[in-house]
Amino acid sequence: MAVGGARVNVLITGATRGLGAVLARVFLDKGANVLAVGRSFSGGADIVADLSQPEVAASSILAAAQAAVPRIDVLINNAAVQGPIGPLWENDWSDWMRALRTDLLAPVALCRSFAPWMISCGGGSIINLSGGGATSPRPNFTAYATAKSGLVRFSETLAQELQPYNVTVNCIAPGAMSTEMLDEVIRAGATISGAREYHAAMKVRREGGVSLDRVAALCWYLASNEARGITGKLISAAWDPWQSLQEHTEELAGSDIYTLRRIEPGDRGLSW
Numbered sequence: 001m002a003v004g005g006a007r008v009n010v011l012i013t014g015a016t017r018g019l020g021a022v023l024a025r026v027f028l029d030k031g032a033n034v035l036a037v038g039r040s041f042s043g044g045a046d047i048v049a050d051l052s053q054p055e056v057a058a059s060s061i062l063a064a065a066q067a068a069v070p071r072i073d074v075l076i077n078n079a080a081v082q083g084p085i086g087p088l089w090e091n092d093w094s095d096w097m098r099a100l101r102t103d104l105l106a107p108v109a110l111c112r113s114f115a116p117w118m119i120s121c122g123g124g125s126i127i128n129l130s131g132g133g134a135t136s137p138r139p140n141f142t143a144y145a146t147a148k149s150g151l152v153r154f155s156e157t158l159a160q161e162l163q164p165y166n167v168t169v170n171c172i173a174p175g176a177m178s179t180e181m182l183d184e185v186i187r188a189g190a191t192i193s194g195a196r197e198y199h200a201a202m203k204v205r206r207e208g209g210v211s212l213d214r215v216a217a218l219c220w221y222l223a224s225n226e227a228r229g230i231t232g233k234l235i236s237a238a239w240d241p242w243q244s245l246q247e248h249t250e251e252l253a254g255s256d257i258y259t260l261r262r263i264e265p266g267d268r269g270l271s272w
Contacts, residue, residue, distance in 0.1 A: 009069040011035045014079025016043030018179040019212050026216040051106035052098045058109035071121040074223040075114050077107035077128045082181045083143030085188045096143045103147035123166030125223045128155050130171045140194045152234050159232030168231035170222050175210035175238035210238045233258035
């Protein structure tokens with residue numbers, strides 16, 4: 001991947017472990033120049049920031065990136081925390097708000113900070129990682145679900161604002177992955193996480209879940225010129241035929257395919 005013969009510059013948050021580390025590896029292997037954002041330099045981060053303080057983090061990350069590279073072609077908002085698990089009224093409120101700041105307000109702040117730079121450079125790609133609870137209720141995970149559903153609708157809206165400037169914005173639903181977040185669900189147990197969540201997590205632990213490399217491949221696809229006509233969508237790494245979506249860009253444009261929507265009675269064959 002190159003722009004005008006130069007290596008593409010990619011900034012990835014949460015890039016020192018889990019999916020973020022796989023994303024960094026895949027983009028480096030493809031020839032991109034990666035700026036890895038993490039909570040400490042010990043994990044191999046190029047930029048250190050506390051995303052639970054969104055405004056401060058976004059400002060410092062932007063300054064560090066501008067000092068390192070002449071442009072950012074791809075921004076991947078991957079970093080997230082699980083937040084408190086259990087019924088809302090039993091959650092620690094400070095932990096709940098920290099999850100919202102990290103999972104929603106930090107990506108928003110980074111998009112707000114980097115969008116003008118991308119516009120001035122002629123375009124780019126923003127990829128936001130969604131998660132469980134974005135498209136259906138997720139009891140006992142209100143903070144995470146609220147943040148991720150908000151991130152999807154934010155991305156759909158920002159995509160329309162940035163479309164005239166050749167900046168695409170998409171969300172990825174990675175699916176159930178065998179990561180540290182899964183460990184948190186298992187450690188909380190069926191009573192706190194809920195029986196469905198706990199047993200689903202145990203199944204992923206046994207069977208491995210969605211391949212992190214597959215999720216990274218979708219990120220690479222959405223960052224490529226091949227997918228330039230795709231924007232404002234929530235795409236599943238596990239279930240959607242994303243490898244051939246460029247064949248359907250005209251059908252996707254302006255449609256509600258791969259977006260959040262309200263279901264009406266007529267959509268379910270009812271007349272009231």
